[in-house]
Amino acid sequence: MGPMPQNGTVAVTGSAGFIGGWIVRTLLDKGYRVRACVRDANDGVKTGFLRAMPGYASGRLTLHSADLDKAGCFDTIFKGCQGVAHVSHVSTYNDQDYVQKVYDHIINSINLSESVSRVVVTSSIAAVIGETDIQELVRRPVCDEDRYPDETNPQRSAKGGQGYSIGKILLERAFADAAEASGRWDAITCCPGDNVGPILATHQKEVGPWQHNVETMLLGQYTENVIGAYRPWWTVDVRDTAEAHVRMLESEKVKNGERFIAWSTDSREVDDVCASIDRLLPELGFAGGTKVDPFPAPIQARKAEFQAAWGGCELRNERIRKTLGMEFRPLDTSLRDCVESLLVHGVNVKTQ
Ligand SMILES: NC(=O)c1ccc[n+]([C@@H]2O[C@H](COP(=O)([O-])OP(=O)(O)OC[C@H]3O[C@@H](n4cnc5c(N)ncnc54)[C@H](OP(=O)(O)O)[C@@H]3O)[C@@H](O)[C@H]2O)c1
Numbered sequence: 001m002g003p004m005p006q007n008g009t010v011a012v013t014g015s016a017g018f019i020g021g022w023i024v025r026t027l028l029d030k031g032y033r034v035r036a037c038v039r040d041a042n043d044g045v046k047t048g049f050l051r052a053m054p055g056y057a058s059g060r061l062t063l064h065s066a067d068l069d070k071a072g073c074f075d076t077i078f079k080g081c082q083g084v085a086h087v088s089h090v091s092t093y094n095d096q097d098y099v100q101k102v103y104d105h106i107i108n109s110i111n112l113s114e115s116v117s118r119v120v121v122t123s124s125i126a127a128v129i130g131e132t133d134i135q136e137l138v139r140r141p142v143c144d145e146d147r148y149p150d151e152t153n154p155q156r157s158a159k160g161g162q163g164y165s166i167g168k169i170l171l172e173r174a175f176a177d178a179a180e181a182s183g184r185w186d187a188i189t190c191c192p193g194d195n196v197g198p199i200l201a202t203h204q205k206e207v208g209p210w211q212h213n214v215e216t217m218l219l220g221q222y223t224e225n226v227i228g229a230y231r232p233w234w235t236v237d238v239r240d241t242a243e244a245h246v247r248m249l250e251s252e253k254v255k256n257g258e259r260f261i262a263w264s265t266d267s268r269e270v271d272d273v274c275a276s277i278d279r280l281l282p283e284l285g286f287a288g289g290t291k292v293d294p295f296p297a298p299i300q301a302r303k304a305e306f307q308a309a310w311g312g313c314e315l316r317n318e319r320i321r322k323t324l325g326m327e328f329r330p331l332d333t334s335l336r337d338c339v340e341s342l343l344v345h346g347v348n349v350k351t352q
Contacts, residue, residue, distance in 0.1 A: 004083040009033040011081045014088030016046040021200045022242035028055040041065040049201035074109035083249045087122040093167035094158040103174040119187045120248045121175050123168040130165030132156045137309045144316035145259050176257035186256035188248045193263030196334040197238035198341035217274045217289045220350035224293050230306040236263040237334040247324040264328035265315040280336045285351040
């Protein structure tokens with residue numbers, strides 16, 4: 001139980017993804033051995049960028065196929081690892097029995113390994129602020145690690161749109177409880193904000209969702225934030241999210257069940273995000289984008305109410321700064337680097 005040893009071995013689930021890819025790269029840069037878990041290690045499109053990392057050439061980075069819908073898929077991969085970063089999404093968050101089953105079999109593989117001492121699980125700010133009733137944010141506006149959504153609201157359900165938030169809280173508790181029961185390992189939670197920053201591979205521009213939103217801005221059209229209706233972007237640089245995960249794997253100060261929010265506390269309206277692109281990169285000649293509001297009329301009618309609630313929230317990141325010594329890049333840096341990476345990966349900007 002406790003932090004990974006220096007130069008130890010870490011398994012990272014979701015390694016082909018935006019955050020997982022950056023965690024792999026950060027771990028390699030710090031000298032660790034990495035077992036990158038992807039759904040299909042033979043998928044050249046999704047794993048090419050991992051194979052291009054120098055650690056792959058030497059064998060310090062290895063790739064492993066694991067479809068987490070198949071129980072036992074991590075049994076052999078986790079054996080011999082001291083750390084696990086469970087970053088991957090699940091196939092759906094709307095079926096809690098399925099979600100629980102996936103967590104159970106991952107936990108089982110950790111227990112079977114007899115070598116894992118520290119696990120970091122990737123939750124989300126949805127597990128902090130994902131309210132069914134927006135007025136709950138007016139009643140409790142301080143957004144820090146001790147905040148959970150109102151779980152007693154009878155409307156809170158996957159059908160009501162809270163599946164992701166419910167699934168992430170289930171993740172945090174399932175791993176912390178199992179770690180305590182095992183006595184051999186501990187589980188720490190990272191709740192990232194809205195990740196912006198450079199993509200590492202072309203396929204990552206289609207997911208996100210934030211880098212995909214930046215892509216659509218560059219192409220000339222973008223939408224209101226649909227993840228929290230009319231919420232400003234509450235961002236973190238993907239490289240800082242990765243660094244935070246690694247520090248949680250390494251730290252001697254963290255305790256089982258502890259959670260850390262990873263965000264810069266920058267807050268920017270979606271229109272200002274789009275307008276920032278020309279301010280940050282005038283050389284591009286970016287023509288700007290047209291905003292689309294995809295919400296049905298009853299939600300549109302409540303726009304001012306939503307905006308007032310989000311505007312009254314107080315974003316905090318003291319715990320992660322103090323315990324892990326984290327500093328966060330400003331959104332301007334994340335956005336500039338995100339745009340430039342999208343250009344490298346073939347996005348054609350709409351110019352004036
Ligand atoms: N991006 C954000 O702003 C943000 C914010 C808060 C929290 N998070 C959390 O951070 C984690 C990573 O997010 P991300 O943005 O990096 O997502 P991403 O780029 O979509 O990567 C997620 C990865 O999960 C893998 N995955 C999904 N279902 C799988 C399955 N059945 N078996 C194996 N792998 C599976 C995907 O593999 P394939 O590529 O093979 O499909 C993908 O590589 C997620 O847990 C997410 O909830 C993200």
